[in-house]
Amino acid sequence: MTDRAFWEAKYKNNETGWDRGDFSPALTKWLETLEPCRILVPGCGRGHEVIELARRGFDITAVDIATPAIDHMQAMLEKEKLTATLIHGDLFEIELPPFDAIYEQTCLCAIQPSQWKEYEAWLYNHLKPGGQLLALFMQTGAEGGPPFHCDLSEMKPLFDESRWQWPESAGDAVVHPSGRHELAHLLKRKL
Numbered sequence: 001m002t003d004r005a006f007w008e009a010k011y012k013n014n015e016t017g018w019d020r021g022d023f024s025p026a027l028t029k030w031l032e033t034l035e036p037c038r039i040l041v042p043g044c045g046r047g048h049e050v051i052e053l054a055r056r057g058f059d060i061t062a063v064d065i066a067t068p069a070i071d072h073m074q075a076m077l078e079k080e081k082l083t084a085t086l087i088h089g090d091l092f093e094i095e096l097p098p099f100d101a102i103y104e105q106t107c108l109c110a111i112q113p114s115q116w117k118e119y120e121a122w123l124y125n126h127l128k129p130g131g132q133l134l135a136l137f138m139q140t141g142a143e144g145g146p147p148f149h150c151d152l153s154e155m156k157p158l159f160d161e162s163r164w165q166w167p168e169s170a171g172d173a174v175v176h177p178s179g180r181h182e183l184a185h186l187l188k189r190k191l
């Protein structure tokens with residue numbers, strides 16, 4: 001099964017336990033300090049965060065590999081007469097001019113760990129120097145996936161300090177209705 005078929009089947013069978021049905025409190029917190037800017041949302045899913053960013057006047061580009069996710073988001077945008085650039089495709093095949101900010105909500109945990117380094121490079125190359133990446137690292141504590149457990153002991157070398165500035169504080173735990181949680185870390189791309 002291709003990645004696209006895998007994710008499309010998840011949406012068609014409503015096996016979307018990751019979907020909160022609303023935007024994440026992690027986004028609400030980030031929006032206390034983030035001014036409207038050009039922002040990228042990879043693996044956006046049904047796009048609840050995309051809708052909230054559009055309501056607040058951000059210039060958004062959202063990417064997802066699954067048609068039902070993109071269709072759902074398009075319908076929500078039309079319903080509220082909002083705009084965003086939606087790209088249906090495999091992010092690894094997409095190259096865009098760098099953004100001011102990236103909202104990474106559990107796309108990393110959806111990608112095979114063998115591709116994590118490639119994904120980190122993709123994020124780095126899609127962010128302007130000094131740009132912010134809000135990374136929500138999924139914590140499952142389990143083997144296998146998706147979702148793959150994003151242990152901080154692996155995230156630190158993946159998002160290496162030579163390329164990323166990490167916050168001094170420990171990440172906020174963002175609780176999910178499924179009982180799992182994510183660790184939110186606001187990283188900054190170094191020059």
Ligand SMILES: C[S@@+](CC[C@H](N)C(=O)[O-])C[C@H]1O[C@@H](n2cnc3c(N)ncnc32)[C@H](O)[C@@H]1O
Pocket residue numbers: 003007008018019020042043044045046047063064065066069089090091092105106107110111147
């Ligand atoms: C765990 S879900 C998270 C969705 C959304 N961010 C949320 O939190 O509700 C992962 C998403 O990444 C998408 N995805 C997985 N691999 C992808 C790829 N290579 N390119 C683009 N999207 C991808 C899936 O279709 C799915 O919507």
